[in-house]
Amino acid sequence: MREGLKIFKIGGGIIDDDAQLRQFLKALALVPGRKLLVHGGGKGASQMLQNLGIEPQMVQGRRITDAATLDIVTMFYAGKTNKQVVAGLQAAGVNALGLSGADGNAIRAVKRPVKDIDYGFVGDLPADAVNTQLLYRLLESGLMPVFCAITHDGAGQLLNTNADTIASTLARALATQYEVELHFCFEKNGVLRDVNDDNSVIPQITAAEYEQLKAEGIIAAGMVPKLDNAFAALDAGVERVVIENALRINEPVKTILCQS
Numbered sequence: 001m002r003e004g005l006k007i008f009k010i011g012g013g014i015i016d017d018d019a020q021l022r023q024f025l026k027a028l029a030l031v032p033g034r035k036l037l038v039h040g041g042g043k044g045a046s047q048m049l050q051n052l053g054i055e056p057q058m059v060q061g062r063r064i065t066d067a068a069t070l071d072i073v074t075m076f077y078a079g080k081t082n083k084q085v086v087a088g089l090q091a092a093g094v095n096a097l098g099l100s101g102a103d104g105n106a107i108r109a110v111k112r113p114v115k116d117i118d119y120g121f122v123g124d125l126p127a128d129a130v131n132t133q134l135l136y137r138l139l140e141s142g143l144m145p146v147f148c149a150i151t152h153d154g155a156g157q158l159l160n161t162n163a164d165t166i167a168s169t170l171a172r173a174l175a176t177q178y179e180v181e182l183h184f185c186f187e188k189n190g191v192l193r194d195v196n197d198d199n200s201v202i203p204q205i206t207a208a209e210y211e212q213l214k215a216e217g218i219i220a221a222g223m224v225p226k227l228d229n230a231f232a233a234l235d236a237g238v239e240r241v242v243i244e245n246a247l248r249i250n251e252p253v254k255t256i257l258c259q260s
């Protein structure tokens with residue numbers, strides 16, 4: 001039987017709040033077994049860009065990343081945010097190791113080709129993006145890898161990559177070695193029937209139901225790329241995908257996705 005691995009992805013809203021981040025990391029420290037964390041930070045990055053006089057530009061949930069933006073998001077995601085998360089995990093007794101995709105050649109991306117839109121220095125992840133051997137060695141030595149949203153192209157170029165996509169790609173790649181559970185954690189209690197009512201969590205969603213909920217506009221905005229990534233992970237052999245509140249990971253309230 002394969003060993004278990006739990007992959008957690010945490011989004012911008014929680015990371016920007018020191019007290020909430022600490023609470024999440026404490027709860028994460030209590031989760032038994034092999035673990036890996038991917039963090040975003042898009043909200044805080046947009047704030048920082050604005051403070052520096054750069055207007056953030058997002059198209060279909062992806063940031064248009066010119067050279068100046070890349071410099072700033074690299075400092076923010078791979079520097080401040082990643083190191084703060086790692087320090088928080090160390091304080092909670094977890095030996096975490098902060099990584100970008102360039103470190104150990106962990107995740108090699110491809111610069112998004114220019115079609116209708118030029119996204120600039122944004123990375124897409126091919127099927128063989130993940131250095132599974134490196135991650136296997138880190139996980140088996142008892143470390144908890146903590147990834148930020150920065151990857152590289154193998155030729156010296158850093159690339160900004162959506163954190164949900166990183167989590168889903170890691171989950172798919174590592175599903176060959178482990179029985180993987182993928183947890184998307186954010187500030188809502190799960191996928192909601194009414195986005196303004198945290199008590200309207202949909203406990204289970206199949207792929208067919210997802211299409212229906214999307215068509216009805218119940219699932220919208222940032223939730224669409226998240227769930228596209230989530231169902232792609234299930235299709236590729238990830239055992240279980242969960243959408244849940246980052247502050248309630250040890251409680252039963254959550255949305256579980258199923259293939260059929």
Ligand SMILES: Nc1ncnc2c1ncn2[C@@H]1O[C@H](COP(=O)(O)OP(=O)(O)O)[C@@H](O)[C@H]1O
Nearest residue numbers: 011012186188191192195218219220221222223
């Ligand atoms: N049905 C839904 N249930 C929950 N959230 C939804 C739903 N439809 C749209 N959303 C929106 O999607 C957001 C999550 O997407 P996003 O901001 O990209 O996630 P993250 O915070 O993980 O980066 C929620 O904060 C919410 O505003």
Ligand SMILES: CC(=O)N[C@@H](CCC(=O)OP(=O)(O)O)C(=O)O
Nearest residue numbers: 011012040041042062063149163
């Ligand atoms: C290319 C691209 O869009 N990159 C994202 C990476 C951060 C991220 O995904 O953060 P959240 O998970 O908090 O949204 C961005 O810069 O916003």
